[in-house]
Amino acid sequence: MGIKSFQGARRHQSDAADTPLLKVSDYMSTNLITFTPNQAIESVMESLIKYRISGGPVVNDKNELVGIISEGDCIKQISESRYYNMPMQDKTIEKYMAVNVETIDGNMNIFDAANKFLNAKRRRFPIVENGKLVGQISQKDVLKAAMQLKGQNWK
Template sequence: MGIKSFMGKRAKQTKGSNENITVADYMSKNLTTFTPDQSVMEVMNTLIKNRISGGPVVNDKNELVGIISEGDCMKQISESRYYNHPMEDIKVEQHMAKNVETIDGNMNVFDAANKFLESKHRRFPILENGKLVGLISQKDVLKAALELKGQTWK
C-alpha cells in the first residue's frame, strides 16, 4: 500500500496562489546601493535620509561585494571616537560584511521567512547571473503575509 495524503487530491496551483508566491514577487528592485570606496559618513547620511537600515555594496559591474548596515556604521563611530580618527577617511570596504548570504528569487516567500528566522538577517540580496537584481527584507515578507491573509487564512 502506498502513502496516502490526508489532504486529498489538490487542484493544480494557479498563479497567485501562495504556493507560487516567490521572493521575486515581493523583493525591492529599486535599490539604494553603496560602493566600496564611499565614506561611511556618506552611508550614514543615506541610511537616515532613506529611512533604511542598510544596503548592498556593489562594484562597477553591479556585482555584489558586501552589505553595510547601521550596526557596521555604529561600530565605526565607536572606533573613530576611541582612536580619534576622522570618519570622512573611513571607507565602506573597511567595514562592510563581505560574506553575504543571498537567496534565490524563485524561493517561496514563506520559505524565505524561515531563512530570516534561522539566520537573524534583516535582508537578503537576490542575484541573477552574478548581478544584483533585488533585495528582500523582513518587512517585504510581512507584506506578503498580510496580502495573502485575506485569501487563505481564516
C-alpha cells in the same frame, strides 16, 4: 443518551494548485539604494538617515554584490574613531562592510524565505542573478506578502 459531536463542518481542503506560488521575486525591492566599497562612511550614514533604511548592498562598478553595510557597521566605525581619536573623514566602508553575504534565490517560495529570515536572523537578503544584484527582500516584504494572502490557505 447518545454522544453528540460538536465538531463543525470541515472546509474542503484545497489543493496546492489552488494557492498561488508566491515567489521572492514577486515581492523583492528592485529600486535599491546601493553603496560602493570606496564610498565614505559619512556619506553612507547620511543616506541611511535620509532614506530611513537600516543598511544596503555594496556593489562594484559591474553591479556585482561585494558586501552589505548596516547601521551597526557604521556605529562600529564611530566607536573605533572615538576610541582611537581618529577622524572619520576619508574613511571608506570597504573595511567595515560585511563581505560574506548570504543571498536568497528569487524563485524561492516566500514562506521558505520567511523561515530563512528566522533561522539566519537577518533583516534583508540580496537577490543575485548571473552574478548581478537584481533586488533585495526584507522582512517587511514578507509581511506584505502575508497580508495580501490573508484569509487564503497558505501552502
